[in-house]
Amino acid sequence: MSATTDHTVRGGARRIRTLLRVKRPGRLAAEAAALLIAVAVAFPLYWMVLSAFKPAGEIQSTDPRPWTLAPSLDSFRRVFEQQDFGRYFLNSLLVAGTVVILSALIAFLAATAVTRFRFKFRTTLLIMFLVAQMVPVEALTIPLFFLMRDFGQLNTLGSLILPHLAFSLPFAIWMLRGFVRAVPEALEEAAYIDGASRTRFLWQILFPLVFPGLVATSVFSFITTWNDFLFAKSFIISDTSQSTLPMALLVFFKPDENDWGGIMAASTVMTIPVLVFFVLVQRRLVSGLGGAVKD
Amino acid sequence: MTTHTPPLKAPAAAAAGAGTGTPAGRPPRRRRSASPRHHSGWTPWLYLLPALVLLAGLLVYPIYQLGLISFLEYTQAQVSGGEPTTFKGFDNYATLFNDSQFWQVLLATVLFAAACVVSTLVVGCAMAVLLTRIRALPRLALMMAALGAWATPAITGSTVWVFLFDPDFGPVNKVLGLGDFSWTYGRYSAFALVLLEVLWCSFPFVMVTVYAGIRAIPTEVLEAASLDGASQWRIWRTIMAPMLKPILIVVTIQSIIWDFKVFTQIYVMTNGGGIAGQNLVLNVYAYQKAFASSQYSLGSAIGVVMLVILLAVTLVYLRLVRRQGEEL
Numbered sequence: 001m002s003a004t005t006d007h008t009v010r011g012g013a014r015r016i017r018t019l020l021r022v023k024r025p026g027r028l029a030a031e032a033a034a035l036l037i038a039v040a041v042a043f044p045l046y047w048m049v050l051s052a053f054k055p056a057g058e059i060q061s062t063d064p065r066p067w068t069l070a071p072s073l074d075s076f077r078r079v080f081e082q083q084d085f086g087r088y089f090l091n092s093l094l095v096a097g098t099v100v101i102l103s104a105l106i107a108f109l110a111a112t113a114v115t116r117f118r119f120k121f122r123t124t125l126l127i128m129f130l131v132a133q134m135v136p137v138e139a140l141t142i143p144l145f146f147l148m149r150d151f152g153q154l155n156t157l158g159s160l161i162l163p164h165l166a167f168s169l170p171f172a173i174w175m176l177r178g179f180v181r182a183v184p185e186a187l188e189e190a191a192y193i194d195g196a197s198r199t200r201f202l203w204q205i206l207f208p209l210v211f212p213g214l215v216a217t218s219v220f221s222f223i224t225t226w227n228d229f230l231f232a233k234s235f236i237i238s239d240t241s242q243s244t245l246p247m248a249l250l251v252f253f254k255p256d257e258n259d260w261g262g263i264m265a266a267s268t269v270m271t272i273p274v275l276v277f278f279v280l281v282q283r284r285l286v287s288g289l290g291g292a293v294k295d
Numbered sequence: 296m297t298t299h300t301p302p303l304k305a306p307a308a309a310a311a312g313a314g315t316g317t318p319a320g321r322p323p324r325r326r327r328s329a330s331p332r333h334h335s336g337w338t339p340w341l342y343l344l345p346a347l348v349l350l351a352g353l354l355v356y357p358i359y360q361l362g363l364i365s366f367l368e369y370t371q372a373q374v375s376g377g378e379p380t381t382f383k384g385f386d387n388y389a390t391l392f393n394d395s396q397f398w399q400v401l402l403a404t405v406l407f408a409a410a411c412v413v414s415t416l417v418v419g420c421a422m423a424v425l426l427t428r429i430r431a432l433p434r435l436a437l438m439m440a441a442l443g444a445w446a447t448p449a450i451t452g453s454t455v456w457v458f459l460f461d462p463d464f465g466p467v468n469k470v471l472g473l474g475d476f477s478w479t480y481g482r483y484s485a486f487a488l489v490l491l492e493v494l495w496c497s498f499p500f501v502m503v504t505v506y507a508g509i510r511a512i513p514t515e516v517l518e519a520a521s522l523d524g525a526s527q528w529r530i531w532r533t534i535m536a537p538m539l540k541p542i543l544i545v546v547t548i549q550s551i552i553w554d555f556k557v558f559t560q561i562y563v564m565t566n567g568g569g570i571a572g573q574n575l576v577l578n579v580y581a582y583q584k585a586f587a588s589s590q591y592s593l594g595s596a597i598g599v600v601m602l603v604i605l606l607a608v609t610l611v612y613l614r615l616v617r618r619q620g621e622e623l
Contacts, residue, residue, distance in 0.1 A: 063469070143595070
């Protein structure tokens with residue numbers, strides 16, 4: 001499917017290009033500009049990885065060079081030795097993974113409810129989901145702190161999972177709506193005529209069809225959860241074994257002199273899973289975004 | 296999955312934006328008057344139950360609590376149970392509104408967010424247009440670089456940008472010949488540095504979304520217009536811009552919401568709000584009030600102010616959406 005999508009995409013872009021009568025010299029200039037911009041945009045990431053591999057002496061050099069002659073794993077070693085970094089990594093993965101999977105399932109059910117059923121308060125609910133997306137969750141840190149405290153959830157991964165799960169839902173529902181709606185109702189009727197139960201239709205027919213949408217949605221919940229800094233900082237206060245990656249990164253900021261090698265190595269380790277995830281779902285993300293936005 | 300090949304195309308068609316019409320053979324009205332079975336009582340609520348429980352417990356209730364705390368006297372003494380909580384009415388708001396620092400932070404937040412939104416939209420749209428004018432390979436390069444920036448977690452993006460602009464070890468000062476100029480020392484240079492990072496990691500969303508939107512415009516329409524002799528400017532103004540309007544509204548609103556509540560970048564890049572709090576924005580300000588100085592009531596009042604501002608933005612958005620006659 002992605003192959004066909006991609007084909008039409010390319011064809012479409014080419015046709016738009018011809019239509020807009022982009023002249024050859026102009027196009028070459030545009031392409032040169034695009035490549036330059038791509039290099040500039042990628043540079044911070046390059047610098048991060050490069051600095052992570054630079055030996056201590058080169059990192060401290062006041063004459064920084066965009067290459068290294070003696071790549072070293074020292075910074076990574078320091079990162080993994082310090083502060084249970086591997087554990088933080090697993091915690092982050094656990095939190096983000098749980099949020100992604102649960103929010104996908106819950107949002108799928110909710111999106112199905114609001115697209116394939118007519119019921120009282122349906123529109124009200126939809127507006128509520130829309131409004132919920134706009135709530136500045138950062139402002140809720142204080143009440144959530146007390147809520148987590150009252151339920152004995154402070155210093156647990158649950159205090160990170162639960163809020164992120166709730167906050168990722170409205171957007172996920174909103175985005176999945178378009179995908180669920182695109183599945184023809186005739187298909188549902190046919191399934192029932194063939195004797196399928198509603199549950200069977202939901203999980204064995206609708207779910208696989210909507211899966212590309214779930215993937216696109218997951219990117220957003222994964223990123224917001226993986227990015228979380230504020231909640232981790234506010235809710236994981238005494239039990240550092242429950243901490244997540246952003247906290248581990250801060251260890252390398254020191255009042256007198258920052259350990260840049262360590263910071264860059266930790267940043268690299270923290271960025272790579274997201275990059276991998278992005279590359280894996282890149283096509284579906286782009287087409288999913290088109291679908292969700294259009295809707 | 297292979298047995299259901301034809302329906303599989305449906306989401307793809309919608310995703311690729313195969314025109315404004317509904318999928319083939321299905322009149323738009325049909326969905327509204329679904330078969331009676333679809334009215335069946337409790338099933339939709341059953342499907343909605345997990346989502347609603349989570350949202351009620353972790354969003355609606357905390358909002359209520361936020362409002363409540365903002366009207367109480369709530370500091371370390373009350374939190375630890377040493378003193379009873381007392382109702383203070385609008386006292387916290389009075390304290391807040393009489394504090395000149397609050398107004399300064401509010402102004403800084405609005406201006407900073409506005410600068411971020413405008414630059415993100417301009418750069419994002421320009422890049423989207425650029426993408427439509429180049430061949431596949433450079434397009435892939437730009438797309439990949441942008442996705443990389445987008446995927447970078449806010450905290451690592453922040454650390455890398457601070458390092459790039461480090462007065463001693465960063466390459467930027469060296470290339471620009473700025474010596475040991477410290478970007479985070481001055482108020483405006485620090486805000487500018489954070490703005491650059493925010494722009495870097497948020498223009499890709501606008502770029503990809505607007506690009507998807509341009510792609511979704513049926514080429515037949517453009518062809519017809521150009522056959523009729525319409526100029527490029529006219530095609531843009533009368534066909535593309537109106538068709539892109541819904542997308543532009545979405546990305547604008549998302550950017551406003553997102554940039555208004557930037558936390559990590561400011562916190563990490565300016566070390567908690569800059570020298571003497573010169574780079575505070577509302578979010579960081581509320582955090583500092585609540586968790587650093589245990590003035591939970593004041594922190595909550597700031598939170599309520601943020602909530603009110605963003606809800607106002609949301610209402611404007613809802614009106615825009617409804618005016619376009621979109622069905623929810």
